[in-house]
Each structure stands twice: as structure tokens, then as C-alpha cells.
Amino acid sequence: MKKSKKILLILVPFFAMSLVSCADTDELYRGDQYIGGGDSFADNRYNVWSSPLIDDAGFLTTYDVTADKRFSGSGDDAHPSGYGMNGYGDLVSKHPEAVEYPSDDGTSSPLQWLYNGMDKEPSGIGQWVDNTPLVGKVYGQTKKMSLIDSSFSKGILSKLYNGQIRCDAWSSYAYLQLDQHGYGALFPKELSQADYFAMVVRGGSNTEGTIGGRLSTFDIQVSFYKFPYATQKYDKYTFNLSQIKLETNVSAENTSLVGFYFDDFDFDPEGIVGMSITYSINDDSDAKAYIDGVLQPVITSSDMDTASDYYLCLMLYEVFFPDSTWN
Amino acid sequence: MNKWKDYIERYDTVLAFLGLEFLAFIAFGLGGASGILIFRMIGFFIAIAMIPFIRSNHSNSEIKGYLIGLIPFLVLAISLGFSSFWLTAYSSTLSGIVSDITIVLGIVGFFIIGYGLKSIKAVKFDLVLLTLGGALVLLTLITSIYTLARYGLFYVVNYSGMVYYWDGVVFPVSEETKVLFGWGFVESSLSYACLSPFLLACVLPTALYISPKKDIKRFAIVLLFGLIGLSALVILPYIKGLLLLTPVYLFALIYRFIKVKNEAPHWLEITAFVSMCVIVLGILVLFVDSFMSESFLTKLPVLGRYFADAAFFGRIRTAIQATFYKTNGSFDFVSFLFGNSVITDSAGYISVKGYGISELLTHSLEFNILWQNGFIAFVALTIFIFSMFVWSRNYLAKGEGLLSGRLVPVLMLLGAFVYLSVSDDELPFVHISDFAAGTRTSQLCLIFLLAGLVYTPKESKFKPEAVAVTTGNQTPSTNSTFEEVPLDEKK
Numbered sequence: 064m065k066k067s068k069k070i071l072l073i074l075v076p077f078f079a080m081s082l083v084s085c086a087d088t089d090e091l092y093r094g095d096q097y098i099g100g101g102d103s104f105a106d107n108r109y110n111v112w113s114s115p116l117i118d119d120a121g122f123l124t125t126y127d128v129t130a131d132k133r134f135s136g137s138g139d140d141a142h143p144s145g146y147g148m149n150g151y152g153d154l155v156s157k158h159p160e161a162v163e164y165p166s167d168d169g170t171s172s173p174l175q176w177l178y179n180g181m182d183k184e185p186s187g188i189g190q191w192v193d194n195t196p197l198v199g200k201v202y203g204q205t206k207k208m209s210l211i212d213s214s215f216s217k218g219i220l221s222k223l224y225n226g227q228i229r230c231d232a233w234s235s236y237a238y239l240q241l242d243q244h245g246y247g248a249l250f251p252k253e254l255s256q257a258d259y260f261a262m263v264v265r266g267g268s269n270t271e272g273t274i275g276g277r278l279s280t281f282d283i284q285v286s287f288y289k290f291p292y293a294t295q296k297y298d299k300y301t302f303n304l305s306q307i308k309l310e311t312n313v314s315a316e317n318t319s320l321v322g323f324y325f326d327d328f329d330f331d332p333e334g335i336v337g338m339s340i341t342y343s344i345n346d347d348s349d350a351k352a353y354i355d356g357v358l359q360p361v362i363t364s365s366d367m368d369t370a371s372d373y374y375l376c377l378m379l380y381e382v383f384f385p386d387s388t389w390n
Numbered sequence: 391m392n393k394w395k396d397y398i399e400r401y402d403t404v405l406a407f408l409g410l411e412f413l414a415f416i417a418f419g420l421g422g423a424s425g426i427l428i429f430r431m432i433g434f435f436i437a438i439a440m441i442p443f444i445r446s447n448h449s450n451s452e453i454k455g456y457l458i459g460l461i462p463f464l465v466l467a468i469s470l471g472f473s474s475f476w477l478t479a480y481s482s483t484l485s486g487i488v489s490d491i492t493i494v495l496g497i498v499g500f501f502i503i504g505y506g507l508k509s510i511k512a513v514k515f516d517l518v519l520l521t522l523g524g525a526l527v528l529l530t531l532i533t534s535i536y537t538l539a540r541y542g543l544f545y546v547v548n549y550s551g552m553v554y555y556w557d558g559v560v561f562p563v564s565e566e567t568k569v570l571f572g573w574g575f576v577e578s579s580l581s582y583a584c585l586s587p588f589l590l591a592c593v594l595p596t597a598l599y600i601s602p603k604k605d606i607k608r609f610a611i612v613l614l615f616g617l618i619g620l621s622a623l624v625i626l627p628y629i630k631g632l633l634l635l636t637p638v639y640l641f642a643l644i645y646r647f648i649k650v651k652n653e654a655p656h657w658l659e660i661t662a663f664v665s666m667c668v669i670v671l672g673i674l675v676l677f678v679d680s681f682m683s684e685s686f687l688t689k690l691p692v693l694g695r696y697f698a699d700a701a702f703f704g705r706i707r708t709a710i711q712a713t714f715y716k717t718n719g720s721f722d723f724v725s726f727l728f729g730n731s732v733i734t735d736s737a738g739y740i741s742v743k744g745y746g747i748s749e750l751l752t753h754s755l756e757f758n759i760l761w762q763n764g765f766i767a768f769v770a771l772t773i774f775i776f777s778m779f780v781w782s783r784n785y786l787a788k789g790e791g792l793l794s795g796r797l798v799p800v801l802m803l804l805g806a807f808v809y810l811s812v813s814d815d816e817l818p819f820v821h822i823s824d825f826a827a828g829t830r831t832s833q834l835c836l837i838f839l840l841a842g843l844v845y846t847p848k849e850s851k852f853k854p855e856a857v858a859v860t861t862g863n864q865t866p867s868t869n870s871t872f873e874e875v876p877l878d879e880k881k
Contacts, residue, residue, distance in 0.1 A: 087540040091552040091563060098560065185739070191559040193823045209557055216557045225558030236560070 090218050097219065098189070098235045104269035104374055105367045109219075109239040112247040116288055116337055121296030128304045132327040134158070134261075136319030140308045141278070144317035150228065150263065151176050151202055151320040158324070161259070161385065164199050174202040182228045189236045194226060202320075203228040203263070206385040214251035223382040228263045230315030237315075238378045240267060243365035245377075247286075247339030250389070254335040257387035260285065260302075261322030262340070263380040266311030268363060270352040270373050276313030277349035279375055280306050281342050283321070288337040297337070300330065306345055311375065318380055332384070340379065347375050394442040401439065406512040408436050409503050410521045413839060416500065417525035419586070419832045422572025423824075426832040427489070430496025433835070437499035440506030447509050459847055462773040467497040469767035470759065470829045473729035475742070481734075493829065500835045504842020508790070515791045516608075518843070519798050523593065523615040529570060530587045534622045536575055537568045546580070546626045556821060566820045567626060581753075582818030582826070584631045585809060585833055590619025591635055592805035595642030599794035612794065630813060638805045642797065645786070662783075666776060673772075676703065680710035702812070705752040709761040712743050712750055729764035747825060748817055755810040755828040762827065774841075778803060784846040799840045806837050 097109055137145030137152035144150045155162055155173070163171040176182075178200045186192035197204040207226030208215040215224040222239060230237045239246065266279040286301040302323065310317040325332050344365050352361045352373060363375035412433055415421075421428065445453060471494035472487075480486030507513050542548070546564045553560040561577075568575045569583035594616025602609040623631045648658070679687045679697070685707060687697040697703040712730060716722045725731065730742045730750075742750055742761070750761055756775075760768040782800045789796045816827050828834060 087554070088542055088545060088549055088552075088563060091549055091554050092560075094551050094553050094560070094562070096553075189560060191557060191561070191821065191823075217555070219555045221555050222558040227558055236558075 092219065097239070104376075105242075107235050107240045108242045108367050108376065109246055110242055110244050110367075112339070113249045113337065115249070116247040116297055116339060120299060121291075121294050122298040123301070124299070125301045125303060126328045126330065128302050128323045128328075130306075133304060133321070133323040135304075135307055135321050136309070142310070143278070143308050143319040144265070144310050144313070145176075147229070147314055147316040147318075149176055150318050154261070154320055154322070158259075162202060164205060174205050175200060176202055176228075181231070183226065183231065188232055188234075197226075201226070203381060206261075206383050208382065208384065211384075211387060212252060212389050217251070220248055223379065226381065228320075228381050229318045234315065238267075238380045241340060241342070241377045241379055242367040242374075243341060243343055244368070245284075245339055245341035247337065249288075249337040250335070252389035254332050254384060255388040255390050257325065257332045257335075257384040259322055259324040259385065260287075260332075261320050261383040261385065263318050263320050263383075264307075264309060265313075265315075265318045265378045265380075266309045266347075267376045267378040268311050268347075268350065268374060270312065270350055270361060270363065276317075277311050277347075277351075278308055279311040279344065279349075280308050280346035281377060282345045283307055283340065283342040283377070286339045286341075287332065287335045288339070289334040290336050291334075302328070309377075311347070311350075318378075322383070332387075338382070340377070342377050344375055350375065394446050397442050398446055402443070402510050402512040405436065405439055405443070405506070406510045409440065409507045409510065409513065410517060412436060412500075412503060413507070413518065414521050414525040416832050416836045416839060417522055417586075418529050419570070423826075423830070424572065426496075426830070426835065427492055429832070430492045430499065430835065433503060434495035434499035437502035437506065440502060440509070443506055443509040444502070456847055462770050462777070463501070464498070466767065466770035466774050467494050467501075469728075469763050469770055470494070470497060473763040473767065474724060474731045475729040475762040478732040478734075479740075496835055497838050500839040501842040501845070504839040505845050507843065515795055519795055520611070522798070522802075523590070523611070526586050526590045527615060527618050530590055530618055530622045533568060533570050533575075533583065534587070534625060536570075538625060540568055543625055544627060546628065561820055567628075571819075576822065577820035578818040579815045579820070580626065580628045581630070581813040581815045584623060584626075584628045585806070587619045587622035588631050588634070588809055589802045589805055590615055591623060591631075592616075592619070592638045592801040593798055594620055595639050595646075596794050596797050596801065598642065598646045599792075599797060608794065612798075631809070634808050634813065635805070637808055638801055641804060642801060645797075662779065676706060677710060680707045681714070702753055706754060706757045708745070709750055709752050709757050712745060713761045713765065717743050725761075725764065727764050727766055729760075729762050729767070751816050753812055753814055755814040758814060758816060758828055763829070775807060778807070778841055778844070780848075781841070781846050782844050784848055785844040789844075789846055796844075799843045803837065803840050803844060806833070806840075 097107055134151075134153035134157050136143030137149045138156055139145065139152070145152050151162065159173070162174045164174050165171045178197060181197075182201055182203050184192045184194050184197060194204045198210065199205055203226035204210070205226075208224035209221060210226070215221060220239075222237065227233070227237050262285070264283075266281070268279075283304045284301050285304065286299050288297045288299055290297055304321065304323070307321055309319055342365065344363065347363045348360070350361050350363045350373065351358050353359075354361070361373045362371075363373045364371040365375050365377075367374060367376075412429065415425070415429055416433075419425070448456070471490040471492075476490050476493075477483065477486055480489065507518055508515075541563070550564045552563055554563050555561075565580065566577045567580050567583045569578045571578070593612060597609055597613045597616065600609040600612060620635075623635075675687070679685050685697060685704075687703065688694045690697070695701060697707070699705075699708070712725075714721060714726055716725075725743075732740050732742055734740050740747065752758055756768065756771055759771055782803060786793065786796055786800055810828065814828050816825060817823070818826055
């Protein structure tokens, strides 16, 4: 073989590889995208849908998640977050076993919503920190998806899988700001087994200047998708959670854990490959804003495709399938 | 030295192999943090086994003179291993002491291995260079190919300002790369990952010293090593690393065209002395500025921004203040001499005088050593660095073998000094928070091994026990203790 051909033989695969793969650059964002960039509240919304979930709908089933079959925040409708300290109170009262964490000595102790006032290890805003010391102490860090499978650590949706259940001054680093069209995404793996689904949410609004915040009521639709090999279409299972009361603009730390057990609906979660969340505003009549220096009631909208002065969004912090297994 | 004759004849091949093997392991960084812990200990025992080879080439009075001259080096080794910081940094004091002992043994051991390799007849110097270069090339190629596959060509420029999410946190993609650490790849800062290719790229100007017509293989190998290192920096591109090559290349270029005899020309000595004085003066000014209640350097026109709190010199000022003063502002004698202590609170968070580790870290290895190991270590390191320049000068002027070969470790040492003085990163990993102190890395072991390789005290005179064998067009050295074998020799 000629020398030039030998060199070519070495160089071609080298450069081909540099052009085709780039696995770590396939999901990049502008530095300030979704984290405070842009001039308006609407600029931070996340409404991305994985295209197969829109275009390839198959069988559809719906379930009504009534109050007795769900857990919602602290259980106190007047203070759903338990003053920011007990966002999982309803789960604890209805399913105390869900928050028990086994110790090495055979006993168990309950996981805290916050540990020493924290839901994660202290770090600079937007800076990664190892939260392993809080595993076994804090609910979010113990049940987070990225701890179950590291594939949940990648991509923007890893915000929902990192165990951070409130702002901790991280502002929009911590959550996804959903408009009523919500988002739909495929999971990196297929669910094998899970007992229940839970999400950490609060209301968020651009009615700035109204100190103390308010209660808002949401009708939330959580859909799961399976992909039967026989039909090759995404079957959709929608769980309607109506009249969920959440705190809006009280504080970015006042979040609530909302969810349900699959057994209560005889629903087998095995095979779930994706999920979506949409919602509508049921009641936001307490919304007020200063107009011409006077505090006045205002109408809020969750449709950010239509221009409005005031919006109400669902701030989604975390998605859990606690203690689940994935293939 | 006849009492060592049997030993030397029996074990020279084994120790040559072990010495070269350790050089390769250290240059490759095999095994990561665990690997270097083991290699430090084994390296020390190999070094002990090499001592008879060194002794056989020197009289007792020479050895005694060397040991006296190396006292600052021994002080450096001990103070880098043991300090207030490192005695309190570990969760268990005992494991800390054991680890610190391995640091001291490793530094001394690798320095002796470097020097010992020159004293073993079975070791051809070209083999030392091939082993060193080969290990760095292997590491660089593996890392570069994987980096290309994951990020693509020129991603640092192409994706500037872009971020990706990992575990819910944004990371600028242009500030990281992949590095082989331990038995897998991890994401790290560019400055941490690029040291190996940078050292390799330092070799490139050596090609200026070899005639391709007379020794094409040597020329091609040196060119290949250098180009692989340079390419690894260019494909990212790591612009800071490329800029830091400038002083190394300039030195090689200037040295190529000056006539060096056994004694350096006066102008070179004067230039070196003035440069040394400027650096010392600069450091003194930096210290004085740190002692002032308000920095006067930040008020300098144009240059002032480099002395702002978060800037390069501003961070050094913080490190100096933390070393000299207690939190109440009084002089801290213990931390001044032996470095700062680590405070671990009940929740397990560590701090140093109220600072987080990341707040005290500078981009200069020397000043990181100041706050971690104290002023004694800092002074010993400064003396060691200046000594290295003197040894390197002696080595280039009077050392064995071809100048092109001798230039390789010298350029690498110069490069390492330049690089680590302004681009040291001790919290380099992106997705893990491991502290990679400069004094605990395999790269520092490699630097001490290279220092041992170039160690040439002024009065060094090898005894002509071995007859130098030279082939090809090379001029044999009359007092050689090892053979200079051209790379094209068929054996």
C-alpha cells in the first residue's frame, strides 16, 4: 500500500467520527434560555413536545383522579405547601410507608421534606453539587429519578429528575414554567414497575408586587404513553386531577407534592415510555395586580400563545416514580 | 564501588524495565487517584533499588555534596506531603498521615527514579524518551478521539455561549472536555485535561535540532509526538494552552541559534538573573498588596482588572491573606508556616477560615501550595523551580547524549512550569466534586521524575566506568555512562 493511502486510511475514520457523532452537543441551549432570558414572563415558558407523542396517537384511556384517590400537598387546602415546610403532608398521612427509609439496623425512619431547612446541598446558584449526603434524609434527593437511573441526568428535563423540589434561590434554574399546552416527552428508558406517580408543583404568575400571593386552582391532566409493539402507536392514558389547589407567588419555596397510586385505578404502569402534562385554570379569582398604582383584581391566562397582560403558569419542579425500575 | 558490582550486573535490566514502566504509567496517569497512590509507594521502593546504580557513578564526597544541595528539595517533599491542611483534610487523621507519607515517598522516589534511569547502563536514553512520549501520545490520542466523537471538531468555538443540562444544572459546553481518569472518561475543565497534550506539544521544536537528512526516524518521531500534542489542542481549540506554548517555543528557537558551551554566555546569565529578580519583585509586590487594607494594584490603569477579586491575581491575594491572617485579622503563625487547617462542621461541610475550597483556589500551583502547605513549602518550591532552571542549563550544556534528546525533558519541565503557574485547576471535574490537588496528581510525579532526569549539579562528573558506544553519525561523549543509540539502529 502506498504511504499516502496509509495516511488516508488513518485520517478518514478520524475525521468522519468528528463529523457524525457529537453526542454531547445534540441538546444545547442558549446560555440564558429558560433560565431568565428574554424580556417577558412568557419568554421562559417551556412547551416542547416530543413529536411522536403528538403525531402518533393510538388508543386513549382516561381516569378521574378524585380527591380520595390522590394526595395533594400538605392536605390543608388553605396552605397546600404547609407554609413551605410540609409539601408532602397528604402523602405522609395517606401512605406513611411511602416516606419510610430503611436503616442498616433493620429499623426505618421517615424521610423529611426538608433537612435542616434544605432540600439539597448548599451550592452557588446554578452550580452543581453532590447531593449524595442527603439520600436517606430528604424525600426529593432519595426518590429522584436520576438516582434510580443515571440516564435521567441528561438533558433539560433533568431539572425534573434531580430531586430539587423548590427554588432555593435558583429561580427558573429549578423548574419548568409550563403554559396550558404543557409539555410531552419520552423517557430515556421504559418503566417496568412503579407504585405511584408524584410531581412537585406550584403556581407562578407575573402579577408582581402582590405580596403574600394567593391560592389558585388548577385542573391538571397527566398522561402516560405506552408503545405496544403490535400497534406501533403510542397509547395514551390520561389521569385528570381536577381542582388542585396550589399556592401562587406566595414564595418560590411553597411547593406541593401531587400524585396518585396506580393500584387505585387498576392501572399497570409497566411499559410507560413517555408522559405529558397539560392543565387549565379552574379558579384564579384572587389574582390582583397594581394598575395605575391601585391594587385591582385582574384576569389571568395560561395560554401564552395569546397575548395577555397577566399569566398564570404551572411551575413544575419535579417528577417522581418513586422506587421504580426501568429497562 | 565494587561491592555493588554484582548487584548492578544482576539487576540492571530488571530495574531498567521497572523504571521505564513506571515512567509510562505515570505519564499515562494509569489508575487515576487510586493508581497514583499505589505507584507512589512502589515507585519509592524501585528508587531505593536504583540507589546503588547512582552510587556506583559517584564518590562518597560527591553524593554528600548532592544531598546537601538537595536539602531544599527534601524540605519541599516533606512540606508538600505534610501540612496543617492535609492533616485535617481527611475524615480520618490516620489515613491522612498514611496518604501524606506516600506523597513524600512518591516525590523523593520519582526524582530518584528519574536520576537513576540515567545511571543504568541498560537504559538507552532514546528508550526513556520513547517511553515518555509513547505514554503521552497514547493518552492524548485516546482522549482526543473520544472528545472528537462526543463533541465534534472545534466545538469550543462552534458552541461558545451554549449550555447543556446535566442533573438539572446548566454547563457551558465550551468550557469542558473529556479526560481519561482512572478506568473511565470524565468531563473536566480544559486546563486540567490539556496538560498532557500540552507537554507533548512542547516537544515539537526539538525537531529544529535534528537534521531530517541525517536521522529521519528521530526527526519523524519527534515531529509526530509534537504534532499529536499540538493537534489535540487545536481540534478543541484550547486557545489558552496554545498561547502558553509561546514561551516554550521561543526558548527552543532562541537556544537553537546560540552557541552554548560548558559555561553560559554572560548575556544569558544576566538575562536569567534579571528575569529572576523581576519575578521575585513581582511576588513581593503581590504580597505587600495583600497585606494592605485596600489593594493598590486594583487601581492600576489597564492592568487593574487582573487584580480584581475574582481575577487571576485577586484570587492569589485572597489565598495570601488566608495564609497570613486569622479571621479576626491577627497574624496566623501556624497557617503561615504550615498552611491552613480544614474545618469540617457537623453537617460535613468543609471550609478554610470561612472560605469554601473553591473560593481559595487560585489558577497558580505555587499559590495553591502556599495556602494548602504554608510558606515553608512555597519558599522550598520557589528554590526548587529556580534550581530546575540551573540544572536544566547544566544538563543542556554538559549532559549526555544528543542535545535534541536532552531538550525533550527540559522543554516539558519548562512547559509544565509555565502551564501550572497560570492554569492550575484543582476542582477540574464537571459532574463530580472531587478535589484534585496539584500536589496529589500523577502529573506532579511526572514532573519530579523529569526533574530527576535533568538533575545535573554543576560539579557533576560521571566516572567513566562504562565505555560509551555510539553509532551512526553521532559524536560520542567521552564520559558517557550510557549509550546513545540512534532510533534507526537495527538490533
